[in-house]
Amino acid sequence: MVPILLGTCFIIFVLFNMVAGDPTQLLLGKHATAKQMLELKRELGLDRPFFAQYLDIVKSAFTFDFGRSWSTKQEIIEMIKIGAMPSLTVSIPAFILSTIVSIAVSLIVSFFRGGKLDRIMVFACVAMMSISSLAYILFAQKFLAYELGLFEISGYEPGFPYFIPYILLPVLIWVVLNLGPDVRFYRTIILDEIYQDYVRTARAKGLSEKMILFKHVLKNAMIPIITYVVIQIPFLILGALLIESFFGIPGLGGITLNAINSSDFPVIRAMTVLSAVAYIIFSVITDVLYTLVDPRVRLK
């Protein structure tokens, strides 16, 4: 775990501090004098030895002290605190809903495997995956929200019941975007189990297909499903970059996007460190969950 964190910080350091070019030129514009650039470098701490800069990144992974944004001069950790809530109000309901819908659909599809419904659904999944996510967002915003007025076009209001109308369409788009790949993945997992010997045994005992699917297959398919679900969670904090920016949700995705547009390295770096830390924590959680669902892992 620690070596991975150190490695991640090293890659981030190499990308942003070593090779990404001199940011002072970018910040001061074309007509900066050498003296100004030097001063700014000192101000941003870029004149310090590389090793010290690397240590700063590693430290920030534990203290969450990311320094200040170059463009807005805000404390980055404050920006993250403000942005986290709107992001999570979209990504958590969307994630839960899309997981439930996808697993339900894939169970139905596996139940009718090889049949017409199965083939149509598999084809529909592939077709849905073949459309650009940007196209979904643009079409939905234009036709569902603007022309038909079914949803809010964009915006956000903090506080519990108030944000709901604003997240409906983003959540819907999220579910639709994930349906294709998720159903395909879950279906493969479930079908992998269906051809195992224990299923044949269960069938030979005279269990109904329904019982087999829910009591035997689903339980065994849980391991890959849990891995797949849990490992997505860390990326939820970034929210949906595109969805947030299109629907004017002031979340972390939006902050990241602004930072990308204004070459605000500390913010981009902070977001990368943050999601890497979350990723590492959640991969440990996945390992713990394994032992809970699979007695075989516990024995080892």
Added chain:
Amino acid sequence: MEQVEKMPNVESETQKSKSLWVHAFNQLIADPFAKFSFIIVGLYALVAILSGLEVIAGNWDMQFGDGYSAPSLKHIFGTDLFGRSVFLKTIKGTEVAMSVGLVTAVISMIIGVALGATAGYFGGKIDEVIVWFYTTVTSIPYIMLLVAITFILGKGLIAVYLALGLSSWVNLCRLIRGEVIRHKDREYVHAAASIGASEFTKLFKHIVPNVLHIVIINFSLQFQVAIKSEVILSYLGLGVQGRPSWGTMINDAKQELAQGVWWQLAAATLAMFVVVLSLNILGDALRDALDPKLKGKK
């Protein structure tokens, strides 16, 4: 299969054992969906090459009429802001899309196979280091990695190739590593060792061809993921500059849709949909045909 091949050639030509590849090819051709997809991908490739050679769509930047004229018989996809034919832009965009798909898939294939095969074959410390390296890379969100690499390389087609290629090899690397570990103690590898094959020969001449199906399946998937990612890069302002691509066309639609101009978005989305769908179907068909684990399951 192996036994049949060792038998003396008393049988007639027709009874000769078919290799995995011949089998797979026959299975692909027998599936009308796969055949059709293969033809479509081929057509796109042809269009891309022809447009690259300026045989077609060389005049994409010519002004044909008023800006934003709706689709008509003359311009089936209408015109854009500068009165350029959206149809010709879409054709020209094929060049970017296909080259991005191809180059990205090749880059990620080379890195993934080289690292994955080395890690799986040599094991020990080398394996640990490579596993550490790819776990580290996965812990950085894909979009952040893309953004960081394009920041360093600047904007343009080469940056797009490298950013997508360098950030998408992990999956293949992991699969190849696992498969090589399963293969490295098989008899054919020991047989090769006994006639004095070097480590390099054993790995790349004997083991890698046996795991090649994974590479091919992954290649077709990577190809379409890259085409889709190009759109995201364009949206972030890090995409291809100064020439039409489907990404920039879809990105332009942000402003255009408010004015009721939908044809540029529609044309690029449609062009992308057809080729990505075909690549997806082709990838699935390839997996069905090549993955030995799926044999007999339908």
